[in-house]
Amino acid sequence: MKRNNLKKDSELFKIIQNERKRRKETLEMIPSENHTSPAVLEAMSTILTDKYAEGYPGKRYYGGNEYIDEVENLAIKRAKEIFKTPFVNVQPYSGSPANMAVYFACMNPGQKVLGMNLKDGGHLTHGWPVSFSGTYYESIFYGVDKKNQLIDLSEVEKIVKKEKPKLIWVGGSAYPREFDWKGFSKITGEAFLAADIAHIAGLIVAGVHSDPAPYVDIITTTTHKTLRGPRGGMIMVTEKGLEKDPDLGRKINKAVFPGLQGGPHEHQIAAKAVCFEEAAKAGFKEYGKKVVENNKILAQELTKKNFELVTGGSDNHLCLIDLRNKNIGGEKAEALLEMAGITINKNAIPDDPAPPADPSGIRIGTPAITSRGMGADEMIEIADLIDWVITEKDEKAAEEAGSKIKKLAEKFPLPYDF
Ligand SMILES: *Cc1c(COP(=O)(O)O)cnc(C)c1O
Numbered sequence: 001m002k003r004n005n006l007k008k009d010s011e012l013f014k015i016i017q018n019e020r021k022r023r024k025e026t027l028e029m030i031p032s033e034n035h036t037s038p039a040v041l042e043a044m045s046t047i048l049t050d051k052y053a054e055g056y057p058g059k060r061y062y063g064g065n066e067y068i069d070e071v072e073n074l075a076i077k078r079a080k081e082i083f084k085t086p087f088v089n090v091q092p093y094s095g096s097p098a099n100m101a102v103y104f105a106c107m108n109p110g111q112k113v114l115g116m117n118l119k120d121g122g123h124l125t126h127g128w129p130v131s132f133s134g135t136y137y138e139s140i141f142y143g144v145d146k147k148n149q150l151i152d153l154s155e156v157e158k159i160v161k162k163e164k165p166k167l168i169w170v171g172g173s174a175y176p177r178e179f180d181w182k183g184f185s186k187i188t189g190e191a192f193l194a195a196d197i198a199h200i201a202g203l204i205v206a207g208v209h210s211d212p213a214p215y216v217d218i219i220t221t222t223t224h225k226t227l228r229g230p231r232g233g234m235i236m237v238t239e240k241g242l243e244k245d246p247d248l249g250r251k252i253n254k255a256v257f258p259g260l261q262g263g264p265h266e267h268q269i270a271a272k273a274v275c276f277e278e279a280a281k282a283g284f285k286e287y288g289k290k291v292v293e294n295n296k297i298l299a300q301e302l303t304k305k306n307f308e309l310v311t312g313g314s315d316n317h318l319c320l321i322d323l324r325n326k327n328i329g330g331e332k333a334e335a336l337l338e339m340a341g342i343t344i345n346k347n348a349i350p351d352d353p354a355p356p357a358d359p360s361g362i363r364i365g366t367p368a369i370t371s372r373g374m375g376a377d378e379m380i381e382i383a384d385l386i387d388w389v390i391t392e393k394d395e396k397a398a399e400e401a402g403s404k405i406k407k408l409a410e411k412f413p414l415p416y417d418f
Contacts, residue, residue: 025406026341031318031365034228035415043271044230052263068266075269078276082205084213087237087249091256091264095198095222098233099125104255106192107166109136114165117141120350121175144350149311157187171196174347174363176314185215194218202226205279206288217241226367229275232268291317294366294379301383310349318365322349326390331358339398340389341405372412
């Protein structure tokens, strides 16, 4: 297939070229983002997108799925290998639909779910009122300790004992520390314990973060964050989960289809299979290690420059920075850093006195710049420039920093620069 057909749609092509240029010249430091490999991109643009395959391999509601079954089975097999779980569903369109399927499989509307408070780093789908999860289920929350900003398991235990939730989520989007899967498993009681590893799946597969599989019943993840695959989601049931409910895998399958989704996106599933294969290679371990190392260096450098890191540091791929001592709000910091070619996002900090539209913090992470090949020297330079922009607080400094960032970025081609 010729690869230049999109050029004929010049209106759209120009926009995509501009996005490509933006990425070349700037640093993607939003912790939930990454740069996929050319093979993942290729799989996403294959003919597999055309096919309807409602159902599961060997049991479809449409004909012509002989090879589609092979694609999906391959993705499942590879996922089981890298996550070491006996059951996998690779059909969820994304992370939120994956989580929705867990609710649908494990509980009835109105039953209780316990999740980490969004304001303390949890996720919308863990029971937040504006989400389906807080609308159709009774949601209760645990947070982080006011003093050390860490999850306090004894507090969680008290809530579990009093409220007896049906489902408990561990995981989040803005928690810079490792999760204590084992600790949670001891206080779960009768509830289903679900690990949402959307942010850290790549770190777990790379072996740099502890594996929840021995301790939880269910694992959900996105495939596009540290795992570095296509935009998508998936659900695993562990040995432990199957011991608790031998029917849990079937219930998850039923919840995904026909419960919530119609035809699976088989081109996306093929790209997931590519991603799992890449994640099984030695190079991925190196990448995972480097993501965390780079983030540690960034955290240290920023701390030296008197930036206050929530929890005092980071164990993973992200830093949550409390900007109050720098006299700048999250919104302005995000805008100035964007001008400087450093893409990050404003983020609430635990117990944030400021409103969500202009919170007191920013969230910053290393997966994408690590995929680009950056290391210690670059982290030091980036920390210097962040400090300069945040200290100066004006557009002139941001633009000057931007020309430096552009030079730095252009030294590290994107994986899909061809
Ligand atoms: C990103 C994320 C999700 C949702 O993923 P989407 O693909 O954006 O729907 C779910 N849970 C956590 C913890 C996340 O960080």
